[in-house]
Amino acid sequence: MSAPVVAQSRAIQAFHPFIKLNRLLADVPAGPSPAPDGEPVKLQVGEPQMAPPALIAETMARATGWNRYPPPRGTAEYRNAAHGWLARRYGRGADLIDPETQILPVPGSREGLFFAALASVGGERDTILLPNPFYHVYAGAAVAAGARPVFVPATAETGFQPAYDRLDAATLDRTALAFVNSPANPQGSVADTAMLARSIALARRHDFAIALDECYAEIHDGTLPPGALEAALELGGGTANMLVVHSLSKRSSAPGLRCGFIAGDPRWLDPLDAALRVGGAGVPLPVLAAGAALWQDEAHVAANRARYRENFAVAERVLGDLQPNVRPAAGFFLWLDVGDGEAAAVKLWREAGIRVLPGAYMSVPDAAGDNPGGREIRVALVHPPDQTEAALTRLRAVLEPELRNARNETTADGAA
Template sequence: MRRCGGSCSARTSDAIVYRPVVPLSPVLRATATYPFVRLNEAAAARRARGLEVIDLGMGDPREPTDAAILQALRDGLRDRMGYPAAVGLPELRKAVARWVERRFGVLLDPGAQIVPTLGSKEAIFSFAQVVLDVTGGRDTVVVTEPGYPVPGRGAAFAGARVVELPLHEEHGFLPALDDVPDGLWERAALVWVNSPNNPTGTVAPLASLERLASLAREHDFVLASDEAYSELWFDEPPPSALQLDDLTNVVAFNTLSKRSSMTGFRSGFVAGDAGLVAALKQFRPNLGTAPQEFVQRASVVAWGDEEHVVHLRETYRGKRDLLLDVLGRKGLRNAGGPATMYLWIAVPDGETSEGHAARLLDAGVLVTPGRFLGPSGEGYVRYALVPTEQECVRAATILEEVL
């Protein structure tokens, strides 16, 4: 008889599902299947039937990484690679500081205000653990929805009360700060903003970041600005929270994943308030998530070059214009803003976001139902402009027929 070290139960198309017999974390048990897993399963089922799927679902860029960055990665390999230090290589912190100065006109102290991260996801997920003080009355983490689920999930695993502020079109997809529940700021340990925003593509003006930062100082919470898409813009370069006059209680998270098509490298940074960066330097050695040294060396080259970013942006612009053209001609409304690799498209009257996405998948185009990204995402679908230009042309042809 086969032993599976747990109870083997349901069987999906290609795998047995194992369920442990131990109780597990209630937060984990309450966590629904990560929405993209459901999406990928639907696409896989279609592919298994030999049918075409053009994947505009998950935001994993498929554009090649620049050759000079790849070369720096290879050159960074040594006969023996020791543990990387959590504070990162001084060269990398300096390269990030130079980029921040070039891009945002802000001088940061690379020794005190920057810490590299293994991509930004792990840092976003774990940040609540650094600032939450449940017994001290700071038990709440505020996130926006629809949105990237990781800040909320990380907060829940840290034991926080998670409050979601909705992003509505009539409010420019910005949180309505005047409508927050009474007492929210007093219980908040951490408030997340994400601009340019996934999924809406909206750019928060510096004034709105300024307002949140003064609330953070007034009420003693931390403002965390997730700026993963700051370099994918199509009108003017979006501002950063790092440009605020006072960085007290403010940190920004950025990454090479989208800027330089380097998702697989896992390389990002947190920068801002020196006291918070010091807290991260104390916390992060516990995690073991310092980027590998060869990745850090490749990252020095990536942050130092802007030419490949300009090229990448133009590639996204081409794909964006192509799909917006067909969607517009078919009467679908682009509700989204001028940045990110996403299109946020209103679904036709009478259809749900899931129903509309299912109709497109039946024709071979995979998009994300807005509902998967939060209740206020109902009424929209998200197109991730990640397939190659050629695949996007094919997607446009399918959309032309099916819409």
């Protein structure tokens, strides 16, 4: 594997993909968009555009509690609903979690992940491990916590997941926290149970916390991505060193609700709770009530999944002959090889008013200077299927040479 790398930048904005994208396109006029209203098409953000479930409005209309500060540990109703979902989703893996003491509501996984970094770094534990490419909050949180972020390749060679067990013992002994993201943003890769178990065992051996970000766990095509709790059940040792991170943003198409939870080892969960009490917003009681209703309902989640399945069927139909692996294992992003992601994003904006994210904005160059996301663009399939079809058809018309060449280059390389 290519060597891991420590970021040079200590600026949070250095890792923020949308700040970089805005800068890239600031002076580029938008071309004619394929949308019926002529508005630019936003495929850069992983923000579900499906209508949020009616349950939210119904529950919020009945809920009380706006006159109270959000209770840091939420309500028994919320914790039990979250735990009930864990049990439906991960079976006996949920037995490892005591809903009374081991579930902490968070406004979203973003806030939980950020505060997990703040709460875990200190003393000789000054290092945070993250995959490369990565969800930008991991890097921003590491920088904000004053930690040394170590970016570990998550490329084809390792199934697009970071192999933390290949790091040297000195680095692992300095590690405060490691981020694992499965299903992963951006590549949609899924860590198997063995890989999850290896990462958890490693965290225990070197006594760091491992935050397993599973916020895309419900966006799959029928094959359930395995969860860290299932791996921990097989491994034994309860939830030692683990924090599993879940959210309603993707599962329920409700990123505006700001509602999720973190479950796991009280050794790390309790300091995280303390950090959130200092700097977090908490989850208001009416939001907890809506969240509880959503965790208990599967019908809207199945409907969401069906929409994403349709979107991927569209993607395969429109782009499948140009890119061999259009459909990721899970999640709702296309991760398309276009040779030069930045150039392709500019071209697509200028010619078609379609905004996508250059892969390089979600990754840093490795020790050899190669950016593992440099060739890609990330395309969020978060719109209804008819809009997705119109956008991808236009994307194909603009980027066909890049999509075709990329495949030929990588095939010639033997690296496809």
